[in-house]
Amino acid sequence: MEITVMHQVMEWNEDVSAEVRAELRKNRVCLINVMGSPGTGKTTLLTSLIAKLRREFSIGVIEGDITGQIDAEKIAALQIPSVQLNTDGACHIEAMSIRKILPQFDLEKLDVLFVENIGNLVCPAEFDIGENFRITILSVPEGDDKVKKYPLMFTDTDCLVVNKCDMLPYFDFHLKTVQDDYRGVNPEGPLFLVSNRTGWGIPELAEHLRMRIRDELA
Ligand SMILES: Nc1nc2c(ncn2[C@@H]2O[C@H](COP(=O)(O)OP(=O)(O)OP(=O)(O)O)[C@@H](O)[C@H]2O)c(=O)[nH]1
Ligand SMILES: [Mg+2]
Numbered sequence: 001m002e003i004t005v006m007h008q009v010m011e012w013n014e015d016v017s018a019e020v021r022a023e024l025r026k027n028r029v030c031l032i033n034v035m036g037s038p039g040t041g042k043t044t045l046l047t048s049l050i051a052k053l054r055r056e057f058s059i060g061v062i063e064g065d066i067t068g069q070i071d072a073e074k075i076a077a078l079q080i081p082s083v084q085l086n087t088d089g090a091c092h093i094e095a096m097s098i099r100k101i102l103p104q105f106d107l108e109k110l111d112v113l114f115v116e117n118i119g120n121l122v123c124p125a126e127f128d129i130g131e132n133f134r135i136t137i138l139s140v141p142e143g144d145d146k147v148k149k150y151p152l153m154f155t156d157t158d159c160l161v162v163n164k165c166d167m168l169p170y171f172d173f174h175l176k177t178v179q180d181d182y183r184g185v186n187p188e189g190p191l192f193l194v195s196n197r198t199g200w201g202i203p204e205l206a207e208h209l210r211m212r213i214r215d216e217l218a
Pocket of ligand 1: 036037038039040041042043044045071118119120163164165166167194195196197198
């Protein structure tokens, strides 16, 4: 299948997030910004969530990567409309790029647009891309000190997902440390423990997102 590949626009720093938000609101599309380190499981989690949510919602995906189209191909293989955004070196996505990509989707038919941000625990948190809400993923092999070391990613999120919980027996990863640190920077933020490998925790996360998306589209 041929994948549309778009490139990050270079006139950065102009904040068009409000414009993106208005366009999506007009078409009743909920944009979800998915963030986390390289390899934390963003694409895998999207695959799991699409399986749970696609019966109720019409879903599209923007796959952000420095280069290549591996992730967009994985999503397209699910028969889900996907566009690959290559930032050509930039460590985050900006709203300008989302504005440019939106016409690639049939927004009138879409309910949910997931954006997989660039794998990075720092920069993406600093940029509003016009999202309705954010999901941050942290995986067990990354270590339990990440909330303390990269607080913005956990403060400015609407939902924290701890992924690869099937790996807990093999790492010195203390869930309580992450839970306490997260509570410290984001007292109200929901937290979900999941494994994409076993499917553990995915139904609960999908149910939370289902309710959240319904609220946003109401
Ligand atoms: N054991 C285990 N492996 C997982 C889990 N979720 C994802 N993986 C693996 O982790 C690796 C990276 O997953 P991806 O989904 O590609 O991660 P990503 O965050 O999209 O990576 P980038 O797009 O490169 O930033 C893959 O080999 C997945 O199979 C999980 O819950 N448990
Ligand atoms: Mg990915």
